Amino acid sequence: MRTTFIVETTGPACHEITGEVATWLKRSDAADGVLTLMIRHTSASLLIQENADPDVQADLLDWLDRVAPPADDPSMSWLRHVSEGPDDMPAHLKASVLPTSIQIPIADGVMQLGRWQGIYLVEHRDAPHRRQVSAVFLGDRSTRKSR
Amino acid sequence: MRTTFIVETTGPACHEITGEVATWLKRSDAADGVLTLMIRHTSASLLIQENADPDVQADLLDWLDRVAPPADDPSMSWLRHVSEGPDDMPAHLKASVLPTSIQIPIADGVMQLGRWQGIYLVEHRDAPHRRQVSAVFLGDRSTRKSR
Amino acid sequence: MRTTFIVETTGPACHEITGEVATWLKRSDAADGVLTLMIRHTSASLLIQENADPDVQADLLDWLDRVAPPADDPSMSWLRHVSEGPDDMPAHLKASVLPTSIQIPIADGVMQLGRWQGIYLVEHRDAPHRRQVSAVFLGDRSTRKSR
Numbered sequence: 252m253r254t255t256f257i258v259e260t261t262g263p264a265c266h267e268i269t270g271e272v273a274t275w276l277k278r279s280d281a282a283d284g285v286l287t288l289m290i291r292h293t294s295a296s297l298l299i300q301e302n303a304d305p306d307v308q309a310d311l312l313d314w315l316d317r318v319a320p321p322a323d324d325p326s327m328s329w330l331r332h333v334s335e336g337p338d339d340m341p342a343h344l345k346a347s348v349l350p351t352s353i354q355i356p357i358a359d360g361v362m363q364l365g366r367w368q369g370i371y372l373v374e375h376r377d378a379p380h381r382r383q384v385s386a387v388f389l390g391d392r393s394t395r396k397s398r
Numbered sequence: 399m400r401t402t403f404i405v406e407t408t409g410p411a412c413h414e415i416t417g418e419v420a421t422w423l424k425r426s427d428a429a430d431g432v433l434t435l436m437i438r439h440t441s442a443s444l445l446i447q448e449n450a451d452p453d454v455q456a457d458l459l460d461w462l463d464r465v466a467p468p469a470d471d472p473s474m475s476w477l478r479h480v481s482e483g484p485d486d487m488p489a490h491l492k493a494s495v496l497p498t499s500i501q502i503p504i505a506d507g508v509m510q511l512g513r514w515q516g517i518y519l520v521e522h523r524d525a526p527h528r529r530q531v532s533a534v535f536l537g538d539r540s541t542r543k544s545r
Numbered sequence: 546m547r548t549t550f551i552v553e554t555t556g557p558a559c560h561e562i563t564g565e566v567a568t569w570l571k572r573s574d575a576a577d578g579v580l581t582l583m584i585r586h587t588s589a590s591l592l593i594q595e596n597a598d599p600d601v602q603a604d605l606l607d608w609l610d611r612v613a614p615p616a617d618d619p620s621m622s623w624l625r626h627v628s629e630g631p632d633d634m635p636a637h638l639k640a641s642v643l644p645t646s647i648q649i650p651i652a653d654g655v656m657q658l659g660r661w662q663g664i665y666l667v668e669h670r671d672a673p674h675r676r677q678v679s680a681v682f683l684g685d686r687s688t689r690k691s692r
Contacts, residue, residue, distance in 0.1 A: 291659030306478035331600035365438030512585030
């Protein structure tokens with residue numbers, strides 16, 4: 252039981268996909284098991300983070316820019332991989348420390364996320380990208396249709 | 399086959415849960431498969447790290463404080479999400495780069511951890527918290543009872 | 546269905562293991578499911594990153610050295626865990642923010658990696674090490690042999 256989620260991005264941002272994922276699990280009659288999500292790219296990430304205050308996302312993106320500044324920042328003049336633009340290598344650095352794959356326990360078809368947890372695709376590049384997230388559910392399927 | 403582990407925390411620290419997890423696997427007759435653990439919070443983390451010298455944990459916590467200092471540090475005056483205290487947003491930053499979910503191969507009911515690996519819940523907030531870790535084992539169950 | 550991959554390292558470097566993993570999946574008749582890889586060490590990591598330009602790997606290693614400098618760097622004089630050499634504790638710090646376990650969706654026996662994604666073992670220590678990666682495939686096995 253698997254699918255691919257598509258997210259169109261237009262620069263660094265956190266895109267919440269929690270609702271889309273929950274809807275797919277429901278339609279697929281997932282019952283008890285584990286959901287695996289993997290982003291098929293090396294300059295964008297998946298992340299489970301707070302879904303209440305959008306300032307958390309803004310602060311996270313700004314902090315990542317301070318930890319891994321653009322290649323045209325004087326502190327990053329030593330970078331080698333710069334031919335695709337100043338945002339390219341820092342995007343790979345951010346993607347190395349944020350998750351590429353995440354796993355979520357599923358019980359009775361519902362993701363066991365905490366109250367404040369949302370699933371995000373985090374874009375690190377400046378240019379628009381079409382991002383793919385590969386999803387697999389492993390476990391038991393519901394038999395409610397036949398009840 | 400799933401459960402929830404509870405850890406009561408009282409400020410930044412690494413709490414080892416390896417023994418508790420191993421006991422649960424044994425009681426549940428887990429045989430061969432994969433264990434998934436996910437923390438249901440956005441300001442605390444799960445981590446597999448060295449279980450021998452406690453200095454490793456102390457150094458890790460201090461380093462995280464240097465990479466993501468509290469909001470009342472002059473270098474962090476740009477943070478927006480500060481209403482819940484100076485330790486709040488840095489906790490989210492630390493939780494973004496340390497794991498929220500981890501997976502451990504299980505063989506004959508035993509976690510395939512290396513000799514020096516322990517499983518830790520890492521608290522990033524100053525105030526006491528009751529943390530939940532959702533656990534699922536996927537795979538074959540032992541038939542030893544009937545042997 | 547599980548195995549252990551061995552990688553011999555000789556200092557900080559990224560070792561690609563994508564081909565070895567793909568070959569094992571093929572030989573094992575894996576069909577649809579999820580592959581879990583876990584490194585059994587606390588001073589080396591697993592990582593999915595770009596497999597095209599080797600400068601990405603060089604830049605990543607240099608950046609990690611800047612974020613977590615060796616213990617003999619003046620900025621790291623506060624480190625406690627230093628008895629095993631200046632590269633020891635920084636290796637644990639790097640291993641805390643890079644993945645210890647990764648998951649990859651498998652469809653028809655093929656890893657659903659993106660075009661530019663490779664699987665790497667990242668060594669953080671200076672001395673040679675023999676590293677073990679524990680692998681488990683969960684899912685359906687191919688029946689092509691009996692077709």
